[in-house]
Amino acid sequence: MSEAWLDEIKWTADGLVPAIAQDAASGEVLMFAWMNREALRLTAERGQAVYWSRSRGRLWPKGESSGHVQWVREIRVDCDKDVVLLKIEQIGGIACHTGRHSCFYNRLEDGRWVAVEPVLKDPAEIYK
Template identity: 70%
Template structure:
């Protein structure tokens, strides 16, 4: 690994939160996690690779769905504990629910309401 990875303030689990923001629109598509290997692979390959906390393994965004994220820019915040990726989102779908982004619920009158449409059925994205 390289010295630039040592600058990142990894949490006690060896992870850092990552925001994926769409190039052009500025829309925040999703928030995920990376470990050192995921960040190094993202830089080396030019496509987003995350760490799946639920599966405890590397996860190349779009490996099952084809909705890959080509990384255009990588930034580290002032506290060195959050990474921002500027990406081109393949297929226009970043969320596993089939929506453009993961922030599809809005708080309305004390209730979370889905306000963004499903663009593609998750069953057709992830056939069993």
């Protein structure tokens, strides 16, 4: 497969593009992460979400330590080609390292952030 499609992405100055993971069935946004060229290429090639971990400074196949793999059903890009949308199937139902279904579990209520989604599994049990 030609990689010309990767050249069309508008990468940031540090070679990254924002990536949103959305549940393919429900449409719920589960998480946000960054991808570099290699991560996006591998994601398309494997059908499994691979991100770029800025904190680790390396490729991060989602679920490598938790087992909560994201199988990619579709890859889309926005009109400016500067944001990637992954429509995924979330294995284990947990996308967040806090043990929640979604990373977007805090809601602004009366000027403060309130956790409104339950912890489905204790992170200590996930990351041994």
